[in-house]
Amino acid sequence: MNTSILHTEPKGIVTPSGDSSSGKATLSTFRNLGGTFVWVALLAGALLFLFSAPVARAHQEPPGCAGSGLGILLFTDKADAHIGDTVSYSVTVFNGTPGNPLIACDAEGIQAFVVTPDGVSHTVPLVRTALHNGQSDFYLNVASYVIRCQDVRRDGTVRATANDVGTSHQNDTDSQGGGFQGVNTEVIRPCIQITAQCVPGVGENGVISFTGTVTNCGNVVLHNVTVTNFVNGQATLVFGPTSLATNQAASFSGSYVPANPCIPSTATLTAQGTDDLTATTVTVTSSANTTCQNTLTPGIRVTKVCPAQPVSPGQLLTFSGSVRTPAM
Secondary structure (H helix, E strand, C coil), X not given: CCCCCCCCCCCCCCCCCCCCCCCCCCXXXXXXXXXXXXXXXXXXXXXXXXXXXXXXXXXXXXXXXXXXXEEEEEEECCCEEECCCEEEEEEEEEECCCCCCCCECCEEEEEEEEECCCCCEEECCCXXXXXXXXXXXXXXXXXXXXXXXXXXXXXXXXXXXXXXXXEECCCCCCEEEEEEEEEEEEEECCCEEEEEEEECCECCCCCEXXXXXXXXXXXXXXXXXXXXXXXXXXXXXXXXXXXXXXXXXXXXEEEECCCCCCCCEEEEEEEEEEECCCCCCEEEEEEEEEEECCECCCCCEEEEECCCCCCCCCCCCCCEEEEECCCC
């Protein structure tokens, strides 16, 4: 039995001579195809590695930094203030603290805000929104606030807060962070209170006396505390000057003769004191009226005095006497 092997050769391959009619490939043809295949394979492999490799991640900036140092400091121009005073706030935005041996990572995209005691948020216009380790910027009077009664807290203060946020390059993956700070202003509320009562005098020249108490009802020491009595068209100092601590009370007394004893007379007693805890002092006052009338008993007294020696009959008898109201 004869066995024949069918051998086919690729057709249509261009030979070096450019003859494609024979359908036979030469050695140089296979060499050219091999070089092309190698380059195509290398390009495909490079593309496969490029698209299958992990995405590059962010690095620490600067290299070796220890973490986030982004923070904020908040300042007030008044530690103590009165109702109606204006308080101004300033901030320092920083990254890293002086003297810290650890390096803070770079921060960028920084934003800062101040919230005043009325709850309103104020954006701080930053000159730099990116800070390296040890850098800081100070911003003067970025927000102000007029103290109102309704914003005073139970502890007698008004409170403002400040915060900043930004992106820190503290690891292969960036992190968000920042700082928060609060500051209190003590609200000074000076107060003074006076009470007084009088005791009627007796007679047309009787003296009306009075007593009373003056009290510091505020939360600050009062200085130059005085009590003045205004009666009969003129003012007379009856107490002070002195100082009173918070909740301290002092007694006073005095007297006067009414200009017209036949009608009631009213005396106005006024207390005042000053607090000097702030640059702008405040004087507080309190008044009390007392009305008294002298006790009068209507009456008349007549006296008669005869001569010391007897008078002869027919001679003129001379006598003397007086008429007046009874002694009271």
